[in-house]
Amino acid sequence: MRRLENKVAVVTGGGGGIGAATAALFVREGARVVVVGRTEDKLRKTVEAIGSENVSHVVADVSKVEDTERYVGEAVSRHGGIDVLVSNAGYEGPYKAMTEHSVEEFDRVMSTNVRGTWLSIKYAFPAMVKRGGGSVVITSSMAGLVGSPTHSAYTSSKHALIGMARALAHDGAPHNIRVNAVCPGVIDNEMMASVHTRLAPGAEAAFQGAISARVPLKRYGTNEEIARFNLFLASDESSYCTGGVYVADGGVTAGFM
Numbered sequence: 001m002r003r004l005e006n007k008v009a010v011v012t013g014g015g016g017g018i019g020a021a022t023a024a025l026f027v028r029e030g031a032r033v034v035v036v037g038r039t040e041d042k043l044r045k046t047v048e049a050i051g052s053e054n055v056s057h058v059v060a061d062v063s064k065v066e067d068t069e070r071y072v073g074e075a076v077s078r079h080g081g082i083d084v085l086v087s088n089a090g091y092e093g094p095y096k097a098m099t100e101h102s103v104e105e106f107d108r109v110m111s112t113n114v115r116g117t118w119l120s121i122k123y124a125f126p127a128m129v130k131r132g133g134g135s136v137v138i139t140s141s142m143a144g145l146v147g148s149p150t151h152s153a154y155t156s157s158k159h160a161l162i163g164m165a166r167a168l169a170h171d172g173a174p175h176n177i178r179v180n181a182v183c184p185g186v187i188d189n190e191m192m193a194s195v196h197t198r199l200a201p202g203a204e205a206a207f208q209g210a211i212s213a214r215v216p217l218k219r220y221g222t223n224e225e226i227a228r229f230n231l232f233l234a235s236d237e238s239s240y241c242t243g244g245v246y247v248a249d250g251g252v253t254a255g256f257m
């Protein structure tokens with residue numbers, strides 16, 4: 001039996017690297033999946049690449065209440081409920097020293113990463129309660145565990161998501177809803193590519209090489225490696241796991257050197 005047979009999953013940020021890989025794996029494992037994001041072209045690309053009647057999309061901004069109500073409502077009306085939420089939409093924000101960092105930029109990062117995740121869970125919870133339980137997987141980051149220079153808004157937001165998973169595990173437990181956080185390290189996808197371009201324009205490959213050299217496993221992770229982690233937490237294989245923080249970072253946060 002496939003690991004998500006008869007399950008309905010919502011994946012926010014489903015037009016991006018980790019979200020698209022997660023949606024694809026979930027469909028292969030038997031789920032019906034709704035991917036959510038702001039850019040219809042990206043979502044269509046995900047849906048077309050998966051090529052199954054079991055995946056569809058909703059264009060929505062996760063930071064908005066009315067959009068959240070709409071994408072949760074769509075998932076329920078299309079499939080009869082929600083069993084799994086992968087709250088994964090995220091914005092990395094600027095790399096800027098505190099003195100250069102605008103309040104507006106701070107608010108945008110928080111609004112997407114923290115408010116957007118909280119809203120997704122708030123509105124998906126009732127649908128999960130009706131199903132008798134479910135699993136929420138929050139995409140935090142290794143930036144949720146350690147600090148790095150010039151990235152204060154993103155780091156703050158990803159730390160907040162770990163607190164959110166731990167707090168909401170208590171809210172979910174009486175309803176058999178599990179809430180866990182995944183902390184990817186550097187992942188070889190468009191988000192990191194845009195970081196390379198911003199921090200080392202014209203020298204992206206050398207920059208990636210230098211970062212890789214500092215990872216104990218000496219490479220970036222892949223979208224699929226995070227998708228597999230999401231699958232474990234979404235499925236009944238993790239039935240005793242809630243309030244947990246799961247790291248997939250090639251060893252970066254294991255310690256110094």
Ligand SMILES: NC(=O)c1ccc[n+]([C@@H]2O[C@H](COP(=O)([O-])OP(=O)(O)OC[C@H]3O[C@@H](n4cnc5c(N)ncnc54)[C@H](OP(=O)(O)O)[C@@H]3O)[C@@H](O)[C@H]2O)c1
Nearest residue numbers: 013015016017018037038039061062089090141184187191
């Ligand atoms: N890449 C890494 O190395 C890495 C490492 C650790 C953690 N993460 C986290 O992993 C998650 C997925 O990122 P990724 O690596 O797959 O990067 P990505 O390709 O940039 O995907 C992020 C997705 O989030 C969506 N999004 C952003 N703001 C949104 C909003 N307000 N409403 C709805 N959707 C929104 C984007 O789509 P639209 O712009 O179309 O809305 C995009 O598809 C993020 O939370 C990120 O912080 C990534």
